Amino acid sequence: MNNSPLKSITIVGGGSTGWMTALYLSKLYNHSSNIIDIRLIESKEIGIIGVGEATVHSLRFFFAAMGLDENELLRETNATLKTGILFRNWMKPVDGKMHEYFHPFEQQKPSGKIDNASAWILNNQINESNSTPFAEATSLSFSLMQNNLSPKTHYLNQYQGIVPYGYHLDATLMAAFLKRKATQAGVEHIEANVTDVLVNDGNITEVVTDLGSFKSDIFIDCTGFKGLLIQSLKNDNWQSFETELPCNKAVAMQREYLPHQLPRAYTTATALSHGWVWEIDLTNRQGTGYVYDGNSLTREQAEAELKAYLGDEQEIIRTVHLDMKIGCRREFWVGNCIAMGLAGGFIEPLESTGLHLINLGARLLATHLTSSNPSQAIRTSYNTAMKGLYTDLRQFIVLHYCLTDRDDNEFWQKAAQSSAFIPALEQKMTLWKDKVCEYVDLANGYSSVFTDENYRYVLYGMQHIPEIHIPCPKTEISRILDNLKTQQFRAKEQSLSHQEFLAKIKKF
Template sequence: MASITIVGGGTAGWMTAVLLNQAYNKFGNTVSIQLVESPDVDIVGVGEATVPAIKDFLQAVGIDEAEFIKSTNATIKNGILFKNWCAPTEEGEVHQYMHPFDQERVEKRLDVATSWLLSSRNKSYDDSVSIAKALSDKNLTPKVQQSKSFQSIVPYSYHLDARLFGQFLRKHAIARGVTRVEAHVNNVVAKEGKIVSLSTDKGEITSDLFIDCTGFRALLLSKLEEQENWHSYSDVLLCDKAVTIQTENDTSYAPNPYTISHALSAGWSWKIDLQNRSGNGYVYSSRHISPEQAELEFRKHLGLDEQTKFNHIDMHVGRRRQQWIGNCVAVGLSSGFIEPLESTGLHLIYLAARQFVLHNNFSKTQQSTRDNYNKTMNDTYDELKDFIVLHYVLSDRTDSEFWRDIPKTLDGCELLKSRLSVWKHKVCEYFDVSNSTSHMFSDVSYRYILYGMNYFPELDIPFVEGEFDDVFAYIENRQQQACHHTLSHKEYLNATVHGQSGFVSVSMK
């Protein structure tokens, strides 16, 4: 395999290019890697919230954290704050909980979740076991003054400008030997189960391997599909469209170090704060509301006037059954899409590119290896699909047709249905979900959703009243220490982007 051609820029194409180049050409030009992107094709430009695995990618390809934050208007993300996903309380309070990236593991007689379930529960689960939640409440980061690049007291991720991230990666890749070809692909020539060449407005392109990053069109892989290759999730994930808008922030605005997910009448909205603006979107079901109705509802939700223009996006929710066929691999939207509720988009790109490197054996790659790659990616998508469905089916909302239809979707998720039956009588623990292929959401994440949505197991375990008070007193002390020693979000961004420091040197005890 002397050459690899990636078709499609944006985050999918350039993340793949950077990772493959690091894997194959770190110590010399072993493989010729080129990326073809068309000036006539716009990128979707969403996927601006991430999960902590993005740091693994950035470190693996040698990107400096400060440079990345400066170049992409990035901010810190401690987790996701969910609002209005259950009916209001009897007092009229809006339901909310957070899914942070950490959990204090304080083992006494039982694990921390069981300890909480058997305790007085005078605080919510996220408030009781998470340092990141305590930091978020005070607009703090998990960084202390001495924190080095990518280091922190608890896990974190980022919000970023997707377009700027693509441009940043493009610059990084080209500086390290990746060739950029600005051309429009007019035709894909395939023969005997392989892509032979691409016809472009700049001439013909041949290659040993092709990576399809052309988005929902899957321009390359679709040429090799001999039978129906699309596995839809539309029966269980009802949201299939989005209306989006970017709003500028005042210079005095302090960005939230978390994503906000606010449930609406036919789906949910996101709010992602960057350094200079906020990204906003309403993901909704076209079976329950029209684009015009969705835009009107979202406009009212944001408090924007009638002159404001929104963008509308169609989403194809599902995955391809075979994402590697012959000499072509689909990465990004061309391989599949799960609605952005838990910020899985960029992680799926990283995972696909990384799995390809692990499976690719150059000229000796066997079909059994391709089959294993496809199974790994399919299992990943299916697992993430179930995790997203979990958020919906635990809701007790009945105030719209959308929310009344939601419980039916559980029938299409047999594994999740079985797990929920088990979790009604025991805590969700590591071994319940340890067969994960995505390595993204463990029992820690499942617990935040289950207990944040008031799905508690009925435990009949003997305990003594007040037995676990010292556990949560210890965690509360840890939370207080963290809030005392960490940097505020705005202070950290100013220090990182503008070099404005002046903090007192402190450390966690």
């Protein structure tokens, strides 16, 4: 092994993946002086997919760590705030009313002798005819969502909120914004078309373009689903998740707002016949799309079903059809090449994790990319962590499907059985019939964003509620839930409306 210092990094591919990675590595290695040469090669001829426009809450910490002004970021990307996801139609209607539940980003601290989830469950067992949905009873975000309030007050600093929050943003504009910040920080930008990737002894020696060849210590593959660089080193390197997660295509649309229509501070995910529709509100337009099983619907059928769901009141600006590879690399780091973003893997964006996985992949380099030729032990450690993250996310997304009671077609009948492909999940679901889901049940996993609190919102929103028998006075149960109501009221009183906050940031 050669432990010589790292001198150069070449990133191939732009978009959100390339420029997030470039900016992060520039801040990591060159924060005080230009020690490592970082270049990014991208083609003018290859467009940005630019469809995924929602994030999880942890992306705030990435932007903050990069020293970005949050107000500038929001303005430059036509962004709005996101307090969570409203899931609709994932189970059969009850009494003619569409099923829905809310998944926020937060977890409120216990305020009594038992945890909030146990208090809610025991209260439901006592008052079966007057049960309040879990998110409504235990989160502050639900009341903000219900009243289209933001998680911001007049006095909070940037990246702070009453509750954790993510963003809805224009992915194309975000890539342009990060590109500007990265090049200002010293990242070399080269517009060229890659024509060949030269390999010797398990490493990339140089990338050949129509503007010449480029050598580097480390190459980072941000070329999307085709994985141009990583494929040149290892062909049989893909683990598919499509058996348990068959939604492998999407039709995405951008729509104009109706007069006086206000952007919502939450995402909606509404289940249809063979998948689900997202609705994401930006300041200037709405992004929507149907993620579906391409083995069951044609492109034309999917587009027709999406239009039927949306109606024809709002003008469609743009429509694009996408093919998706559901799964991940067995090895994300091969030789001197690291696959990032779609080149490394993809799981349907039901929980808005695309940018989150780029963030995690880049951040892991801080502890792993420590020389020009790291050992195999380093590469194995990185690969184990990244594969663990995708595997944990696969489990969490399957959870949304396998709890359904819908049986209206083969797609939903198979969805209800999808946990069979993840025995560990089936074991946990059996366990969670008799106890609350808690941290220790998931503590041996890799996920850094979806923990027991997130699992509870999905489990209880999908009516997978345990029967527990904990001796606790009714007065204590009422006190805990009443205390949460008080916190909800205070949050509502302090929060700016979503529209008021968006108008405020335009002034800075």
